[in-house]
Amino acid sequence: MMDQMRPTSKRVMKLNLSFTDAQLALVPELPTLIEQRYHMLKLIKLSGPVGRRTLSSMSGYSERETRSMLELLKEQDLAHIAKEGVSVTEKGIEVLFALHDTIEERSGRRQLASELAERLAIKKVHVVEGDSDYSDVTKRLLGMQTAKQFRSQIQKHKIVAVTGGSSVAMVPAFMQTDELSDLLFIAARGGVGEELGLQANMIAASFAEACDASYKAFYYPDTLSEEAHAVFQHEPAAKEMLELYSKTECVIHGIGDATRMALLRNSSEEEQQILMERQAKGEAFGFYFNQQGEIVHRIRTVGIQIEQLQQVPLLFAVAGGKSKAQAILSYLAGAPSQTILLTDEAAAEEMLALMKKG
Known part of the structure; x- marks a missing residue:
């Protein structure tokens, strides 16, 4: 038994x-x-x-x-x-x-971001799903991820400069007011000819409203001659902004395709020809970059200078869409090492493909 x-x-x-x-x-x-x-x-x-x-x-x-x-x-x-x-x-x-961390790990986006950060020699890359060229949802995801990273890292930094553009314009909608009311948002450069809602001044105001913080607008006439531009820099408003730029502790900026940005600004045929001859690929802060990250042209405006970015402790570059991959690479080729890139899958995969090919 x-x-x-x-x-x-x-x-x-x-x-x-x-x-x-x-x-x-x-x-x-x-x-x-x-x-x-x-x-x-x-x-x-x-x-x-x-x-x-x-x-x-x-x-x-x-x-x-x-x-x-x-x-x-x-x-x-x-x-x-x-x-x-x-x-x-x-x-x-x-x-x-x-579920966020588990889903991101399974998707392969974290591995993609890690490889991209290593190849670009920058601090961090965050990749959201989709392609901003075709999906408004992806643009919102970029805005949400940027807001999340900004809130988690802003800490003691008080002066925040923001640029214009559709990617940066998506961020304020996902901001929260908790403990951010002592921030000062400023336009990273004087306003030029972009669509009103996408200008840096309007976006700085949107950030301030979302965070219950303060902002300072800066209007720069984009039709000034070289002589008038030199005089304008000595105006009280310009001098005040230049002082704030020297104290800026965080920058949130977009990256544009050089050709498209020139068209948006109604650049002269002569200027567009210069950009084509010098093989400009990307644009940021009014500076145009070639594939090697060299500055090949700049517009006349008062704003943060590229060399100043090296001293800014917190830098967020926000740009997505497969069509922008080359533009993003051209800027990042010479970008400060503390840059945090927020992009989407389509742009990230295309950037890696271009780097492996080149």
Whole structure:
């Protein structure tokens, strides 16, 4: 009788499967399901309150798939569905934060960012999903990631200079007022001919409003002759800004494609010809750079000088989209080593491809 009760060798065999491995063996589609629902929850967080049809369009899922996923998120108290649209609950936000590191690790974006930072010889790279050339969601992700890194690192730094451009303009929407009211936001250079909402002065004001902080505008006429430009630098407003630039402790800036920036500024045919002949690829702070990172042209304006950036402890470069890869590389070829780049997958992958090819 005792022999019949003795366990067989199979029954005493030690199992090496972890709980996670066992889950995957039983439900192999689990990682995909988690990523899909995480992605949907993140879209709602970025865009909510948002309608189902809009969510379907942004996510790439059919309306039926979107409806099913939203019902599941609602049942788990992760999303709230109301007349004005879908929004994320507090529990949903906690889930997003808890899963963020794991999802990023699985996506390969962290490895991509690490390799890019090493090749570019800069402090850090953060890569968000997608391509800013085609996705407004990706642009929002860039803004959200920049705001997150800024809030975590600003600490004792008080004077923050910001440039114009659509990428930087996305950041204020994701800022929070906690302990940031003592900051002073300033335009990194005098306003020129960009669209009003994308000018540095307007964006500095947006940052200040979002953080319940202060800002200082600086208007620079972009039609001044060289002689008038020299005189303007001695005006009280210009001298005050030059003093602030020398004390700037943080800079948040974009990087533009040289050709596109020249067109946006209504540059003369002569200036555009100069840029083409000198093989300008990227632009930042009114300076144009070739592939080697050398300054090949600059516009007349009063603002932060490239050499001053070396003394700024906290530098955030924000730019994405595959089409901007070459422009980003041209600026970063000579950028300060303390630069933190925030970009997207499409730009990051294209930059690596270009560096490996070249």
